[in-house]
Amino acid sequence: MTDPPSLDDLSKHSEYHQVVMDVNRSLKRFPPGIPYEQRVALQDQLTVLILRVIMKYPHLKYYQGYHDVAITLLLVCGDKASFPLLCRLSYGPGAPLAPFMQTTLQPTQHLLNYMFPVIRRADDRLADCLDKAGVGTMFALPWYLTWFGH
Known part of the structure; x- marks a missing residue:
């Protein structure tokens, strides 16, 4: 060690x-x-x-x-x-x-893009609501980066 x-x-x-x-x-x-x-x-x-x-x-x-x-x-x-x-x-x-420890957020953003298809599959109504609100994926960034530590 x-x-x-x-x-x-x-x-x-x-x-x-x-x-x-x-x-x-x-x-x-x-x-x-x-x-x-x-x-x-x-x-x-x-x-x-x-x-x-x-x-x-x-x-x-x-x-x-x-x-x-x-x-x-x-x-x-x-x-x-x-x-x-x-x-x-x-x-x-x-x-x-x-992916979070790179010089840019690009790898993280790429992974966050998988979130909406998963949400859509789990809860169509929630996905529609998020789409309509136009929140994008960055709202989930703190939870994702900290493994839901926040």
Whole structure:
């Protein structure tokens, strides 16, 4: 397993400040009543976890919402297991988060386009309503990017 990068390496990464801002805004994703010290420690672990993955695969780009998936892994699976799991979800054949981690939203938009045929098959009336409203696919983007973490 890859050793975590140093704090100096982490803080020099181009995505560091955005990751820290998103992690600091993620208070609602922690269990209620969690002691302050434990939450701060988990936020630090979350920042390191995310940056380790995008440093291991430099072609992947961090996106807002990635921290929501990462915190779920961290809380459920713990610090050690989260890194290989998040790596597998982010990179490699069939990695479900990989399309979101590209330089453009084009791969994500392509996948979102499958949503309306699925909705049409499941609920014709809902599909007609969405078509009439002209909402497009972007309304579903936060749920899709965060695996319904919002």
